[in-house]
Amino acid sequence: MPAKKHPKIESRAQKFARALQQVFGRGFGPGFWLAVFWLVIVAFCAIFADWLPLRDPLDPVIANRLNGPLSGSLLGADGLGRDIFSRLVHGARVSVVIGLTAVSIGMIVGGASGIIAGYFRGHFERALMAVLDVILAFPWLVLLLALVAFIGQSLFAISVAIGFLWIPAYARVARANTLSVVQREYVLAAKAMGASTSRILLREVLPNVIFPLLAYGLVAMGLVIIVESALAFLGLSVEAPQPTWGGMISEGKRHLATAVHVALIPSITMFVTVLSLNFVGDRVRSRFDVKESNL
Amino acid sequence: MTPAEHKEQPLLLDVRNLTIRLNSAVGLVHAVEDVSFVLREGQTLGIVGESGSGKSVMARSLMNLLPRRSVTQRQGSVVLSGRKISALSERDLQKLRGAQVAMIFQDPMTALNPVLTICVQVSEPLQQHLGLSKSAARQRAIELLDAVGIPDAASRVDQYPHQLSGGMRQRVVIAIALACDPALLIADEPTTALDVTVQKQILDLLSRLQTQRRMGMLLITHDLGVVASRADIIAVMYAGRLVELAPAATLFSAMRHPYTEALFNSIPRITDPSHTRLQAIPGRPPQLHNPAPGCAFAPRCQYAQQRCHRETPPVVLSEPSVSSVVPVGHTEHVHACFFPVTRPVAGGAN
Amino acid sequence: MMMLLRKLPWLMGTLLAVSFFTFMLVGLLPGDPAVLILGAGVSPEAIAALRLEMGLDRPLLIRYLDWLGSALTGDLGRSPMTGELVMDAILERLPVTVQLGLMAIVIALVMAIPLAMVSASFAGSKLDRVISGIGFALMSVPGFMMAIFLILIFAVTLGWFPATGWIPFSVSPLDNLRNALLPALSLAMIELALYLRLLRTDLIDTLQQDYITLARAKGMPSWRILTRHALRPSSFSLLTVVGLQLGGVISGAIIVEEIFALPGVGRLLYQSILQRDLLMVQGIVLFIATAYVLVNFIVDLCYSLLDPRVRYAG
Numbered sequence: 001m002p003a004k005k006h007p008k009i010e011s012r013a014q015k016f017a018r019a020l021q022q023v024f025g026r027g028f029g030p031g032f033w034l035a036v037f038w039l040v041i042v043a044f045c046a047i048f049a050d051w052l053p054l055r056d057p058l059d060p061v062i063a064n065r066l067n068g069p070l071s072g073s074l075l076g077a078d079g080l081g082r083d084i085f086s087r088l089v090h091g092a093r094v095s096v097v098i099g100l101t102a103v104s105i106g107m108i109v110g111g112a113s114g115i116i117a118g119y120f121r122g123h124f125e126r127a128l129m130a131v132l133d134v135i136l137a138f139p140w141l142v143l144l145l146a147l148v149a150f151i152g153q154s155l156f157a158i159s160v161a162i163g164f165l166w167i168p169a170y171a172r173v174a175r176a177n178t179l180s181v182v183q184r185e186y187v188l189a190a191k192a193m194g195a196s197t198s199r200i201l202l203r204e205v206l207p208n209v210i211f212p213l214l215a216y217g218l219v220a221m222g223l224v225i226i227v228e229s230a231l232a233f234l235g236l237s238v239e240a241p242q243p244t245w246g247g248m249i250s251e252g253k254r255h256l257a258t259a260v261h262v263a264l265i266p267s268i269t270m271f272v273t274v275l276s277l278n279f280v281g282d283r284v285r286s287r288f289d290v291k292e293s294n295l
Numbered sequence: 296m297t298p299a300e301h302k303e304q305p306l307l308l309d310v311r312n313l314t315i316r317l318n319s320a321v322g323l324v325h326a327v328e329d330v331s332f333v334l335r336e337g338q339t340l341g342i343v344g345e346s347g348s349g350k351s352v353m354a355r356s357l358m359n360l361l362p363r364r365s366v367t368q369r370q371g372s373v374v375l376s377g378r379k380i381s382a383l384s385e386r387d388l389q390k391l392r393g394a395q396v397a398m399i400f401q402d403p404m405t406a407l408n409p410v411l412t413i414c415v416q417v418s419e420p421l422q423q424h425l426g427l428s429k430s431a432a433r434q435r436a437i438e439l440l441d442a443v444g445i446p447d448a449a450s451r452v453d454q455y456p457h458q459l460s461g462g463m464r465q466r467v468v469i470a471i472a473l474a475c476d477p478a479l480l481i482a483d484e485p486t487t488a489l490d491v492t493v494q495k496q497i498l499d500l501l502s503r504l505q506t507q508r509r510m511g512m513l514l515i516t517h518d519l520g521v522v523a524s525r526a527d528i529i530a531v532m533y534a535g536r537l538v539e540l541a542p543a544a545t546l547f548s549a550m551r552h553p554y555t556e557a558l559f560n561s562i563p564r565i566t567d568p569s570h571t572r573l574q575a576i577p578g579r580p581p582q583l584h585n586p587a588p589g590c591a592f593a594p595r596c597q598y599a600q601q602r603c604h605r606e607t608p609p610v611v612l613s614e615p616s617v618s619s620v621v622p623v624g625h626t627e628h629v630h631a632c633f634f635p636v637t638r639p640v641a642g643g644a645n
Numbered sequence: 646m647m648m649l650l651r652k653l654p655w656l657m658g659t660l661l662a663v664s665f666f667t668f669m670l671v672g673l674l675p676g677d678p679a680v681l682i683l684g685a686g687v688s689p690e691a692i693a694a695l696r697l698e699m700g701l702d703r704p705l706l707i708r709y710l711d712w713l714g715s716a717l718t719g720d721l722g723r724s725p726m727t728g729e730l731v732m733d734a735i736l737e738r739l740p741v742t743v744q745l746g747l748m749a750i751v752i753a754l755v756m757a758i759p760l761a762m763v764s765a766s767f768a769g770s771k772l773d774r775v776i777s778g779i780g781f782a783l784m785s786v787p788g789f790m791m792a793i794f795l796i797l798i799f800a801v802t803l804g805w806f807p808a809t810g811w812i813p814f815s816v817s818p819l820d821n822l823r824n825a826l827l828p829a830l831s832l833a834m835i836e837l838a839l840y841l842r843l844l845r846t847d848l849i850d851t852l853q854q855d856y857i858t859l860a861r862a863k864g865m866p867s868w869r870i871l872t873r874h875a876l877r878p879s880s881f882s883l884l885t886v887v888g889l890q891l892g893g894v895i896s897g898a899i900i901v902e903e904i905f906a907l908p909g910v911g912r913l914l915y916q917s918i919l920q921r922d923l924l925m926v927q928g929i930v931l932f933i934a935t936a937y938v939l940v941n942f943i944v945d946l947c948y949s950l951l952d953p954r955v956r957y958a959g
Binding site for chain 3: 130133134136137138139140141142145146147149150222226229230233234236246249252253256257260263264267270271274275278279282
């Protein structure tokens with residue numbers, strides 16, 4: 001008899017292939033792909049900012065102060081004469097990095113604890129829910145301000161602080177999903193066949209819980225960008241002189257009456273980015289969430 | 296009332312060529328096709344069919360209760376006591392609903408609003424249609440609850456639906472329906488969701504109330520047993536079409552349509568010897584969104600011939616002459632089949 | 646009543662944990678409070694003396710219990726930076742924040758409920774898609790961006806409302822509302838988007854229920870069905886979301902108060918953090934978190950009392 005491929009592995013590969021097929025299949029519409037396109041651009045800027053032929057984002061050229069768009073540079077200059085377009089592109093890096101890191105932290109830590117809590121129940125679960133209750137008792141900005149004051153304002157620190165905020169949400173979703181998966185028959189069947197706990201967790205529980213988590217990830221990224229920009233607006237995100245979208249908006253507030261583009265341009269950029277993330281995330285989520293797509 | 300007396304009663308409901316087609320994800324669904332029947336005052340018309348036969352859709356379409364968005368085509372006419380209600384505006388229909396025509400639904404668990412008291416739900420039509428004051432309506436509501444057999448009505452009236460059992464909830468639904476003394480009661484599977492013992496009670500209650508108030512009743516069900524003793528006339532529906540209609544006794548003793556025969560044969564009888572095989576109807580109910588040409592029952596019919604798969608059989612008189620066209624206002628026996636069953640069925644009605 | 650007693654231990658436990666967490670986090674912040682007060686160039690002896698006086702040499706746990714004990718009597722200490730009593734500072738600014746928050750929630754509800762009803766009754770139509778689309782877009786706009794946008798249009802360009810400042814209600818109601826409107830609107834927009842989305846989904850679900858069809862069969866007019874038969878069951882989840890969202894409203898208030906220079910608790914918190922006034926920060930965070938937990942607890946209770954499905958389910 002030829003060596004059989006383990007049926008579980010095969011089905012996961014098949015599942016993945018099916019997922020890819022669903023993603024690139026029909027029905028997502030032009031708006032969807034437009035949003036994806038925009039996100040790709042943002043990601044591109046974030047990665048390649050240093051190598052693009054842009055003006056120095058930190059270089060104040062007083063002569064250019066508050067120049068409007070298309071007078072000299074593409075999008076004009078801010079209050080200190082720095083090139084807005086270049087700052088925008090570099091600012092994308094902060095948003096993308098923090099977005100990805102924070103969501104990953106939330107997903108991994110929150111997801112893992114949620115799955116463990118949902119599977120093993122008992123003391124761990126109760127302890128986790130109690131801890132989550134306490135974390136959620138604080139309004140998010142209050143908690144974040146305290147964390148930031150505590151951990152510092154480096155790129156990593158901000159990511160961790162915001163990621164921390166996401167742990168309760170992911171933990172709850174992971175736990176709820178795990179609870180429902182565990183009751184299903186294929187898990188009972190695996191147990192009856194003598195599968196070890198780690199095997200069940202890895203092979204049965206994880207693949208089924210991870211899809212909703214990932215789908216929520218895109219929307220979560222949008223929220224993280226909003227949170228980070230709120231911090232930046234308050235001057236408590238990554239420190240100057242690193243440009244951030246929120247910081248640019250904050251600086252632009254001063255010039256609302258005279259040079260509105262300084263605040264408006266980063267605002268629009270951020271809005272479109274978050275909107276794209278929300279839109280793409282929502283569509284992907286409703287594709288994969290069987291219940292919703294029947295509405 | 297004897298069949299002859301029945302024929303003398305004024306016409307209450309006259310449905311002609313009713314056709315309903317609905318939107319759906321898979322295409323246009325032919326839910327109801329060319330259905331015609333009449334109902335006279337005081338009569339009970341039983342409509343029998345399996346799920347998907349279109350009976351519920353038809354019942355709801357009489358008062359235009361289908362979700363607005365899903366109805367694509369609606370043809371035919373519905374005349375209530377001489378008034379063409381199929382042409383009425385929504386506003387005029389609202390005045391009719393609950394007042395002249397009332398409806399009771401299948402599932403008493405979901406038919407009542409869980410966050411409103413019984414009193415509010417029963418009083419509403421009284422206040423809306425009869426203009427009763429709040430206190431007068433409440434009083435009347437208690438009387439109604441009493442009339443439908445709910446013990447201790449005065450205290451029940453202020454409770455919430457989930458505090459009542461299924462049977463009692465259905466009684467409340469009946470009370471709501473009868474509040475304004477309607478001329479026509481449409482009962483859509485009123486007992487399907489209830490225990491067998493409660494079923495009989497509810498059906499008896501409905502019969503009694505109907506006689507008392509001289510209402511016409513449309514009794515819709517998938518259970519032949521329910522209509523056997525309760526309906527004056529029985530209509531059989533399949534795949535959205537009317538396949539046979541006859542006075543109850545005639546239907547059971549001289550059925551014509553193969554589907555009716557198959558339905559009848561599929562009922563297990565207590566007098567059968569043990570281990571008698573159940574006679575299920577082979578095949579599956581047809582899909583309604585791309586109807587094949589010909590008779591809808593043909594794929595499952597043991598008597599089907601070439602013609603059945605090509606042409607849709609029209610509704611014709613069953614006797615004396617099988618092929619004549621049907622006059623309007625009929626309560627005679629009609630069927631829609633090219634090769635009707637002619638022999639009487641052994642055993643008769645249960 | 647039984648339910649209240651059963652949940653009370655949870656409430657106490659959570660509040661205790663909240664106070665502990667608050668104290669620990671703030672207490673462990675880098676930076677010696679004594680140094681912050683006296684300045685960097687002072688002699689070590691002076692710093693040590695001040696630390697002794699402030700009780701900073703005692704173990705953390707003792708300091709926590711001491712602080713908690715006082716807090717329970719309403720004494721949150723006196724700020725070494727500004728000299729005011731923390732509790733007084735909070736209470737003085739509380740009305741501003743409360744007014745801001747309430748206005749935001751009320752505006753959001755007043756707009757969300759009718760929009761959701763329209764959206765749900767015409768679900769799938771163009772109107773519905775426009776409304777949902779607007780709601781969706783609003784969710785992508787953070788509070789401070791909305792504030793800037795509103796300031797740009799209504800204060801800078803049109804000049805109808807002031808961009809900063811606050812006048813108490815007791816002094817001049819009209820001016821008070823004028824000053825409060827833009828900040829409240831900034832907060833309200835995100836809440837509006839969230840309430841709208843939730844209520845619309847819930848209403849669509851409710852409208853598909855059998856009891857709605859029965860209400861139609863009774864001949865009830867559409868608006869009555871919407872308001873009395875559909876809105877009521879759906880309002881409970883809305884109530885829950887409003888309660889849960891309070892955290893978001895408070896967070897948004899911090900930013901909005903800063904932008905519009907409103908003398909509220911949020912702004913006080915922000916500035917205390919900037920100035921490293923740790924005692925003040927501790928007190929404010931404790932106050933806000935406690936209030937949030939209590940309000941959610943009360944909302945939870947109300948939910949159980951009002952929703953008949955829960956009340957009689959036992």
